[in-house]
Amino acid sequence: MEKSELQKDKIIKVAQSMFSEQGYDATTTREISRKADISDGSLYYYFPDGKREILDTIVHQGIESRTVVIDDWFSEIKTVYDLERQIIGLYERICLIFEDEDSYRSFMITIRERPLLSDSQSDWLLEILSNIQNKLIQELNLIKDLLSIDVNNFEDTTGIIISIIQKSLYDELVLKNNKVISKEVKELTESEISLMVRLIAKKDLGKN
Template sequence: MDTKSLIIDIATSLFQQNGYKGTGLSEILKACNISKGSLYHHFPNGKEELLITCLQSLNAAITTDIKEIFERHSTTQEATNAMIEKLIVNFEKEGTLAGYTFSSIVSEMASLSDPVRNACAQLYNNIQDIYFNKLVVDGFSEDNAFSIALMLTASIEGGMLLCLTQKSAEPLKGISKLLPKML
């Protein structure tokens, strides 16, 4: 793995665990075993540029994962069930959903930085677009598909936050029982 990829991977994990403000540059440098000059070589504008790059990396990973799940299943209901089940299994196995949620970063930074807010908005838009397109294929009107995609995004993201705060997979399990029936 090259240095830039290493920095992105480690910083993404640290930002998800500790938040943007709770993650210092010195912590990133130490975890990556690099110098300050090396970090600024790859991210000349510093920590916020690194955060945006981490969000873009998360966007690619999460979007790819969701697309693959939705392509493997014939209906939105089946795909949603499979995706939520995967989140539950990962949470119960690892005790976190670090690779799947970035809500802590949104809540911490969205009002402080338009570039960060835009990077987060792009990820949510990508997720909603996947749901929307599958719902249209399932026969929903575009208006209904848009509203349902928004509800899916909000429900699943909210369920992940509740799992993290309650240290339990029960919120996602509850959503997995009701959400697909609404489709």
């Protein structure tokens, strides 16, 4: 990484920490410069639009990194058991995203500073969950003969599964302000996912 990129990365990390701890409005560019050990002029050299450009960069990088982790997670399935394991594996993968400090801070900034963000920035989680739902519908179609529900109900069914995942994330990270999804919440959420999958299966899952 070039020196200029290292300096930009340092500014972003400092600002990310300050935005998440004291809020965007309460943080000044002067404070960011001082904490990053650079002059005010240097900060504007790297980010001509100042604090707002830094915020946009933090949000964009966070969305990009989270999307990459989730993209292409689904693989072809053959049984209902495969579906259950795949959804639970995906949920665990999402939980791991927020165990990374930078990802957690970026997420909290996105939530707290929502009024300042564009629709595409603030709705990133909804968009990701929508993409996951579409992939789940595709998965259900692969094993539709093994399911007790009609194809016309796939959207509602996957919507319930997505809501189960979404609730656990918001309850823990936003409402309770926890930095990680607790073991108890993970186990409860995974049992709810398993129950939902079993309810739509024609027969007991088995493993083949």
